[in-house]
Amino acid sequence: MITRTLTLGPFQTNSYLLGCEATREAVVIDPGFEAEEILAQVETDELRVVKILLTHGHVDHVSAVSGVKAGTGAPVYIHAADQDQYLAAPSLARYFGLRTEAQPPPDHILSDGDEVTFGQEKLSVIHTPGHTPGGVCFLSESAKLLVAGDTLFCRGIGRTNLPGGSMRQLFASIKQRIYSLDGSIRVLPGHGPDTTIRDEMFQNPFVTL
Helix, strand or coil, X not given: CEEEEEEECCCCEEEEXXXXXXXXXXXXXXXXXXXXXXXXXXXXXXXXXXXXXXXXCCHXXXXXXXXXXXXXXXXXXXXXXXXXXXXXXXXXXXXXCCCCCCCCCCCEEECCCCEEEECCEEEEEEECCCCCCCCEEEEECCCCEEEEECCEECCEECCCCCCCCCHHHHHHHHHHHHCCCCCCCEEEECECCCEEHHHHHHHCCCCCC
16 A cells, blocks of 8 residues: 655644555545645655545644645545534634634545445544544554554544543543554554554553553
């Protein structure tokens, strides 16, 4: 699988471009800022974006959705429980002293256990509430990678003091849904460097087994 990380915007949000080497179909996950940079990478890799996937609805993960959708025509996918936060992105942006435009309404609703395909690749949807009610992770078993959004970071976890956050739910999501996976799986977080599930299981200061 082609994997590109673009760290963009004032929050240094990781946006991910995943592509099928055989068909050149691709997905963009969490286009937070700077749509033009994401689209430039798509062109460089000669990919065709067929889906825009959102791990959650916070402004720093969705502000470039409109630009990426305009440039690719790809539909937008998000969990039902985060639709309101996604559509309210301009309000949350003002909370952080930023400005962003309203984003296009989602085209498809994600549920736990869904499978998202692009070319010959497949991602499984894992509902991991806590950072937000509708937070999800995307798992590629074949590539052994997990796009974790703001659920789990390298030696960190997502904040829970924004609307809909729950520390209890976040701990449960990490321990029950993520730490139960193969420890060698690479974790691609919403901010910061990559890690592995095994490293976080034993070295994360917030949630260890």
